[in-house]
Amino acid sequence: MWRRVASLSALISSTSNRCFLDQVAYRMSTCKLFSSEVKENPLTLKDLFITFVLGGPGSGKGTQCAKIVETFGYVHLSAGELLRREIASNSEYGSMILNTIKDGKIVPSEMTVRLIQKEMELSNNHKFLIDGFPRNEENRIAFETIIGADPDIVLFFNCPEEEMVKRVLNRNQGRVDDNIETIKKRLKVFKASNLLVVDYYSDKGKLFEIDATGTEEEIFERVRPVFAAFQV
Ligand SMILES: Nc1ncnc2c1ncn2[C@@H]1O[C@H](COP(=O)(O)OP(=O)(O)O)[C@@H](O)[C@H]1O
Ligand SMILES: Nc1ccn([C@@H]2O[C@H](COP(=O)(O)OP(=O)(O)O)[C@@H](O)[C@H]2O)c(=O)n1
Ligand SMILES: [Mg+2]
Structure with missing residues (x-):
């Protein structure tokens, strides 16, 4: 799961496509993976x-x-x-x-x-x-x-x-x-x-x-x- 998070962040920082960024932002706001509960879990930061x-x-x-x-x-x-x-x-x-x-x-x-x-x-x-x-x-x-x-x-x-x-x-x-x-x-x-x-x-x-x-x-x-x- 963290891997998907990591690769998405890499994509976000490397792309200049606004449309794509908007889609990612929308996905992130609706996806359970990005809830505050998961972000606070220190294990999600480990590989x-x-x-x-x-x-x-x-x-x-x-x-x-x-x-x-x-x-x-x-x-x-x-x-x-x-x-x-x-x-x-x-x-x-x-x-x-x-x-x-x-x-x-x-x-x-x-x-x-x-x-x-x-x-x-x-x-x-x-x-x-x-x-x-x-x-x-x-x-x-x-x-x-x-x-x-x-x-x-x-x-x-x-x-x-x-x-x-x-x-x-x-x-x-x-x-x-x-x-x-x-x-x-x-x-x-x-x-x-x-x-x-x-x-x-x-x-x-x-x-x-x-x-x-x-x-x-x-x-x-x-x-x-x-x-x-x-x-x-
Ligand atoms: N291939 C084997 N043949 C015979 N005895 C074994 C074998 N593998 C493990 N044992 C022994 O069987 C017992 C149970 O093994 P263990 O590794 O503790 O199993 P589990 O953790 O699945 O309960 C231990 O005393 C172990 O030394
Ligand atoms: N996930 C687990 C693992 C073990 N246990 C308890 O701990 C006991 C011993 O588990 P164990 O994994 O050390 O036993 P073995 O399969 O190695 O013999 C189990 O029979 C359960 O009573 C549990 O309640 N929940
Ligand atoms: Mg055992």
């Missing part, structure tokens, strides 16, 4: 490249993001990790977030988007992997509304359910949601809500579906060409 990283619990999102960071220099923002950090910081929302995570449900979107927004604003980088987000339509719409941007690309790690369960039960990171009861609930939420988001981006032509079976290295060899094609 953003946003990747959403989707997949069920244990599909290997975090593992592959670490490899993408190492190879392609992205900033990794895990929505789940930001929420766990919020719990650990004794935030007033901590117990609400903890209970939601234990129950395998999705935290209200504004909370998660504000945490992502804060990290994006603090970063000097412009290339972001937003991992585990959006988990549902509410997440997706909240990001569009608050950040004022769409993802450039979306990765979807497709993994069989039994493999995801096996990986989560072996994860061993002391997470409150890595137990069979919560996993069953998370898988239900994933199928009911997250796959709709996957379909949405597939219809938009932004989706890269990755077979998430095999070794970490084999999977990364499927991921690599996607990022090699977007040298930003």
